[in-house]
Amino acid sequence: xxxxxxxxxxxxxxxxxxxxxxxxxxxxxxxxxxxxxxxxxxxxxxxxxxxxxxxxxxxxxxxxxxxxxxxxxxxxxxxxxxxxxxxxxxxxxxxxxxxxxxxxxxxxxxxxxxxxxxxxxxxxxxxxxxxxxxxxxxxxxxxxxxxxxxxxxxxxxxxxxxxxxxxxxxxxxxxxxxxxxxxxxxxxxxxxxxxxxxxxxxxxxxxxxxxxxxxxxxxxxxxxxxxxxxxxxxxxxxxxxxxxxxxxxxxxxxxxxxxxxxxxxxxxxxxxxxxxxxxxxxxxxxxxxxxxxxxxxxxxxxxxxxxxxxxxxxxxxxxxxxxxxxxxxxx
Amino acid sequence: xxxxxxxxxxxxxxxxxxxxxxxxxxxxxxxxxxxxxxxxxxxxxxxxxxxxxxxxxxxxxxxxxxxxxxxxxxxxxxxxxxxxxxxxxxxxxxxxxxxxxxxxxxxxxxxxxxxxxxxxxxxxxxxxxxxxxxxxxxxxxxxxxxxxxxxxxxxxxxxxxxxxxxxxxxxxxxxxxxxxxxxxxxxxxxxxxxxxxxxxxxxxxxxxxxxxxxxxxxxxxxxxxxxxxxxxxxxxxxxxxxxxxxxxxxxxxxxxxxxxxxxxxxxxxxxxxxxxxxxxxxxxxxxxxxxxxxxxxxxxxxxxxxxxxxxxxxxxxxxxxxxxxxxxxxx
DNA sequence: CTGAAAGCGCTAACAG
DNA sequence: CTGTTAGCGCTTTCAG
Numbered sequence: 147x148x149x150x151x152x153x154x155x156x157x158x159x160x161x162x163x164x165x166x167x168x169x170x171x172x173x174x175x176x177x178x179x180x181x182x183x184x185x186x187x188x189x190x191x192x193x194x195x196x197x198x199x200x201x202x203x204x205x206x207x208x209x210x211x212x213x214x215x216x217x218x219x220x221x222x223x224x225x226x227x228x229x230x231x232x233x234x235x236x237x238x239x240x241x242x243x244x245x246x247x248x249x250x251x252x253x254x255x256x257x258x259x260x261x262x263x264x265x266x267x268x269x270x271x272x273x274x275x276x277x278x279x280x281x282x283x284x285x286x287x288x289x290x291x292x293x294x295x296x297x298x299x300x301x302x303x304x305x306x307x308x309x310x311x312x313x314x315x316x317x318x319x320x321x322x323x324x325x326x327x328x329x330x331x332x333x334x335x336x337x338x339x340x341x342x343x344x345x346x347x348x349x350x351x352x353x354x355x356x357x358x359x360x361x362x363x364x365x366x367x368x369x370x371x372x373x374x375x376x377x378x379x380x381x382x383x384x385x386x387x388x389x390x391x392x393x394x395x396x397x398x399x400x401x402x403x404x405x406x407x408x409x410x411x412x413x414x415x416x417x418x419x420x421x422x423x424x425x426x427x428x429x430x431x432x433x434x435x436x437x438x439x440x441x442x443x444x445x446x447x448x449x450x451x452x453x454x455x456x457x458x459x460x461x462x463x464x465x466x467x468x469x470x471x472x473x474x475x476x477x
Numbered sequence: 478x479x480x481x482x483x484x485x486x487x488x489x490x491x492x493x494x495x496x497x498x499x500x501x502x503x504x505x506x507x508x509x510x511x512x513x514x515x516x517x518x519x520x521x522x523x524x525x526x527x528x529x530x531x532x533x534x535x536x537x538x539x540x541x542x543x544x545x546x547x548x549x550x551x552x553x554x555x556x557x558x559x560x561x562x563x564x565x566x567x568x569x570x571x572x573x574x575x576x577x578x579x580x581x582x583x584x585x586x587x588x589x590x591x592x593x594x595x596x597x598x599x600x601x602x603x604x605x606x607x608x609x610x611x612x613x614x615x616x617x618x619x620x621x622x623x624x625x626x627x628x629x630x631x632x633x634x635x636x637x638x639x640x641x642x643x644x645x646x647x648x649x650x651x652x653x654x655x656x657x658x659x660x661x662x663x664x665x666x667x668x669x670x671x672x673x674x675x676x677x678x679x680x681x682x683x684x685x686x687x688x689x690x691x692x693x694x695x696x697x698x699x700x701x702x703x704x705x706x707x708x709x710x711x712x713x714x715x716x717x718x719x720x721x722x723x724x725x726x727x728x729x730x731x732x733x734x735x736x737x738x739x740x741x742x743x744x745x746x747x748x749x750x751x752x753x754x755x756x757x758x759x760x761x762x763x764x765x766x767x768x769x770x771x772x773x774x775x776x777x778x779x780x781x782x783x784x785x786x787x788x789x790x791x792x793x794x795x796x797x798x799x800x801x802x803x804x805x806x807x808x
Numbered sequence: 809c810t811g812a813a814a815g816c817g818c819t820a821a822c823a824g
Numbered sequence: 825c826t827g828t829t830a831g832c833g834c835t836t837t838c839a840g
Contacts, residue, residue, distance in 0.1 A: 183817025224566035235555035427758035514833025
């Protein structure tokens with residue numbers, strides 16, 4: 147038995163002859179090492195949990211932001227024979243209440259480490275991570291701590307980049323659609339928006355901001371109302387910038403239903419660079435995030451952390467690049 | 478210790494007073510039962526693996542067909558406190574060769590059961606499932622066996638439905654784009670296409686069939702070549718039906734680049750009913766599959782199977798419904 | 809109602 | 825180079 151273990155794990159000395167016999171037997175019996183015994187022994191399950199709670203219902207699965215990251219994560223993990231435990235739905239805790247507990251997969255020893263996408267860490271979360279020394283990586287948040295790894299997009303600068311492009315094309319009246327209470331990425335982009343207005347001495351108009359969920363929704367009431375109100379108003383923007391592609395695509399769909407011409411009446415920009423945006427008509431002008439790269443880097447960081455728990459946690463930013471569609475035209 | 482176990486699992490007799498003390502301690506110590514010990518003991522990990530090998534590279538993650546199913550699966554599994562192990566990438570086997578082994582997660586005891594999406598079971602796979610009595614559910618395939626559960630769409634009938642609609646609108650010259658060697662769903666739809674032509678005494682023209690991958694691809698050479706060839710030919714279809722929405726959306730994008738007007742020059746139909754298709758311009762006319770329902774049903778079947786392994790496996794078909802866009806117009 | 813013993817499958821440490 | 829022992833955390837079984 148011990149010999150079998152040595153053969154499988156490739157450590158320790160086993161006579162060539164014995165090794166072959168063991169391998170033969172493994173083959174014949176179609177034997178697989180039972181991860182449970184192995185894991186119970188060395189406290190390592192070779193599984194990384196990927197978390198993405200989506201509080202307002204719906205799943206991450208149709209949002210290319212999450213799925214792009216997920217793909218990058220899985221590719222990298224597969225290289226190292228790790229598996230992904232996917233966790234996006236609330237579930238009952240001991241008291242029978244439905245809630246999303248970030249640490250559950252780790253606490254139950256279903257995962258060695260956690261990667262969190264699209265959610266914000268509270269200070270009490272951070273305390274937990276520090277106390278329990280939970281290997282943790284956050285994508286798209288900038289928690290104020292040195293006990294987690296962080297992957298992020300240069301949201302603020304990225305947003306300014308696309309604004310600068312629009313500015314150079316003559317746009318001065320610029321709206322922001324899709325500001326979301328809970329999405330940190332979009333909030334950062336909004337900061338970029340505000341700073342840009344400031345830089346260029348443009349006036350911030352609360353009337354040009356639409357606060358609404360950032361998920362795809364052709365019936366988004368806030369957007370419909372805003373476009374309707376502008377129909378009968380003379381102060382309206384020439385450009386609608388959107389917090390992400392989903393909002394931009396929804397806005398285009400809504401505009402079309404309302405018979406508003408894009409980009410003739412309003413130019414529109416997105417942020418994310420999802421494939422879907424390139425199938426719209428007009429094609430969306432947007433910023434592309436290197437999602438797969440970001441996911442892979444998250445996996446790399448966390449695997450590395452498992453090997454070297456003492457190494458300091460770091461933050462890594464990724465730049466976004468412009469995708470030129472036809473939804474942004476000169477004034 | 479034994480008492481703690483009884484409290485957590487809610488079985489056996491524990492004095493009310495003792496129970497409270499234990500619960501208090503659990504709370505205070507932030508104790509979580511270690512799944513490994515538990516699982517090693519009762520051979521049950523409370524994890525279901527979801528498999529979706531994508532041989533030609535790329536991930537399932539940007540294909541709404543897979544992600545829709547995945548979402549349905551996760552919602553149902555969360556209800557029963559099961560987790561998902563996601564497995565879509567090949568990985569090294571013992572011999573160091575990269576391959577996708579359907580049974581690995583089960584064999585390694587990383588999962589109690591397997592749900593396979595978008596792949597075909599070979600007879601040797603089926604033998605393995607039968608011999609090892611692996612709890613298995615397939616979505617979108619109709620394996621010739623009674624030892625797996627099966628969820629499927631009524632592909633053939635569904636395809637005929639949309640063809641019938643087009644026929645009634647006057648279409649007689651009908652193409653099929655996106656026939657794929659490996660996708661069983663699309664092959665079934667193709668059978669529906671062939672049977673329909675036969676029913677209506679329309680001529681099957683090999684020239685009207687494009688065999689190509691079914692993934693989104695704006696640079697799909699087969700499609701480009703075909704459209705180009707039709708530009709300089711007088712025998713061309715009035716309608717291009719596509720094996721799925723991805724192909725339809727790609728075809729529309731390619732047509733636009735080639736300055737071919739849709740639907741004026743060709744009507745186009747899809748199959749799947751992905752949200753993306755409703756953001757195109759014109760909106761895609763397509764058939765909607767109830768993906769989330771299908772995923773949930775798969776999860777339900779497999780959880781039920783784990784409780785009652787002796788119950789017979791069944792097959793469950795889901796009907797598709799028409800989504801009317803503007804990509805299909807009368808001749 | 810609660811505790812003690814044994815064992816699930818594996819591997820670290822040690823003995824041979 | 826190979827085998828033995830012990831223990832990972834839990835639950836089943838049997839005693840108290």
